[in-house]
Amino acid sequence: xxxxxxxxxxxxxxxxxxxxxxxxxxxxxxxxxxxxxxxxxxxxxxxxxxxxxxxxxxxxxxxxxxxxxxxxxxxxxxxxxxxxxxxxxxxxxxxxxxxxxxxxxxxxxxxxxxxxxxxxxxxxxxxxxxxxxxxxxxxxxxxxxxxxxxxxxxxxxxxxxxxxxxxxxxxxxxxxxxxxxxxxxxxxxxxxxxxxxxxxxxxxxxxxxxxxxxxx
Numbered sequence: 001x002x003x004x005x006x007x008x009x010x011x012x013x014x015x016x017x018x019x020x021x022x023x024x025x026x027x028x029x030x031x032x033x034x035x036x037x038x039x040x041x042x043x044x045x046x047x048x049x050x051x052x053x054x055x056x057x058x059x060x061x062x063x064x065x066x067x068x069x070x071x072x073x074x075x076x077x078x079x080x081x082x083x084x085x086x087x088x089x090x091x092x093x094x095x096x097x098x099x100x101x102x103x104x105x106x107x108x109x110x111x112x113x114x115x116x117x118x119x120x121x122x123x124x125x126x127x128x129x130x131x132x133x134x135x136x137x138x139x140x141x142x143x144x145x146x147x148x149x150x151x152x153x154x155x156x157x158x159x160x161x162x163x164x165x166x167x168x169x170x171x172x173x174x175x176x177x178x179x180x181x182x183x184x185x186x187x188x189x190x191x192x193x194x195x196x197x198x199x200x201x202x203x204x205x206x207x208x209x210x211x212x213x214x215x216x
Contacts, residue, residue, distance in 0.1 A: 040144035040158065040173055047075075047162045048142040054108070055118040056130040063132060065166070072169070073162040074100065074107045074184060077145035078177075079154035081113045081121035081131075089157075089177035090127055096181045097128045103188050110134055110145075111155055159184070 041047070050065040065073070076093070078086045093107050100107055107129040113121070118131040132139065140146035145156045159180065161170035170187065172180065
């Protein structure tokens, strides 16, 4: 009896198929065009211009970041629509939307997903903010978010807060989707008191009279 392990026909086919799949997978990774990785932007610098389309509800419209001058913007990049972490992050922004609005902040999401994927994502979770289209990854590259997951070519999870003058006010390079929206809210400066509120908070000193008039 031979000590060699003999494989029957079906087993040889299975092993050959597994080997072929492994070789194909490695070839795809090695031969896949490399996506440029931009540098993460620094706080205080100007936000790169953005001109693209955005999906709000089931509508697609043109978008230009320059139209948002005079407003504060939260621009967050995420890997893929309707995946567990991205869903958790988007729903947290949705749940805190009223507070962001009260603070004068516009929320914008961005990924490489298609307009149809964005529509479905917005509808499924009733998202209250627009999602930007970035099919050629130009936006993600200019903001240092491209190729965050190299094998899949998906965006890195990163968020920028852009001020009224178009400058990067705050960068969040390491995002935990479960707490990120609340983290931004916690980092917001306290609202400036209104003149009326300041007047109410200032005690009024009243003069007292002892019955005599000391004026000349």
